[in-house]
Amino acid sequence: MKLLILFGMLLFLISCSSKVSFQLPMASDNFAQDIKYNKKVDILFIVDNTYSMGVVQQSILNQLPYLTKQLQELDMDYHIGAVTTSVFKDDPLSGKLIGTPKYITNKDKNFNELLKSKIIVGEGGSIIEQGLDAMTLVLSDDYQKTEGDGFLRADSFLNIIALSNEDDQSTNGWTNYAEFLDKLRPNYPDGSKSWAFHFFGVLSFQDNCSSGDWNYYKSPGFKFLELVNYSKGFSGSLCSNDISKSLTNIKARIIQVLTDYKLEKLPVVGSINVSVNDQLVPQDSIDGWQYIEGGNLIRFYGNAIPAANARIKVDFKPREAN
Helix, strand or coil, rough: CHHHHHHHHHHHHHHHHHCCCCCCCCCCECCCCCCCCCCCEEEEECCCCCCCCCCHHHHHHHHHHHHHHHHHHHHCCCEEEEEEECCCCCCEEEEEECCCCCCHHHHHHHHHHHHHHCCCCCCCCCCCCCHHHHHHHHHCCHHHCCCCCCCCCCEEEEEEEECCCCCCCCCCCHHHHHHHHHCCCCCCCCCCCCCCEEEEEECCCCCCCCCCCCCCCCCCHHHHHHHCCCCCCCCEEEECCCHHHHHHHHHHHHHHHHHHHCCCEEHHHHHHHHHEEEEEEEEECCEEEEEEEHHHHEEEEECCCCCCCCCCCEEEHHHCCC
16 A cells, blocks of 8 residues: 555656646648538629619629639639619519529539620619619519529528619618518628628719719719628729729628638637648738637638638647647
8 A cells, every 4th residue: 555655656756847748639620521611602783774874884794803703713602693773563674683594603604694694784774773672572582482593592691782873762771671681691600791782883972973974963872881881891983993993802702701711619829730732821911821819710811712622621739728
């Protein structure tokens, strides 16, 4: 018995003198195996088809590659549809997805022609622009279960992009449409929105843009802009010489939401190693990755943004190991 006690004391002294510590092993989050890389994005354009919008439609179409090109290059799973601002019974397009097919997917080969058919919709629509009412009709359960079947997916990141040179004249205030979208698209687990609203139009009475052929007439899209602010979307002036900048911002927002990688444990930041397709990625805010403390996530930038089918691995030492 005395020998056992002496042996135990000896082990205790050895461990103290050697400063033995017990740490958790390195953790690994492999997102190629987890269902956390959701590459699905559904984009709905609301296109004003009233008088004087023809030139605007063409201008937007010419610069849309700033939005769509990288989505294609990264092999994102996108659905793109469009609806006009006309909502009245005599309009065959009222509250319906425009054209055939009803929406474009990443599998369609004649992408440019199909996109043109969604954006260049003419100027013969109702002078009472009700884009938000048209949006709710297209995204309603009734329509999505019939003509619109397949466009809207339950697990996609929904983006609505409104193009109009006047404010919306739909029947309700902007909060009603925000509530509709919140119900349609509940927040992600981290509290962020799973939908975003963007707007190209007249942004204020000080905007150098007019709402039609009369320079003195301006109708800023205040209702649209409220939804932009509420959902942290982006807006741009239709008369801007650089619409591409706003489209690039929208693209960046979509890619950010789809490629942010949430870690399951809090890491020791200095221990994080990120690899894509077995290639180590530098920690860099331009062409690399950064750790975002507030969301406990890895965010990719620039040329380091991974394609949808990439193998992504994040190794790190858990913070509770210290």
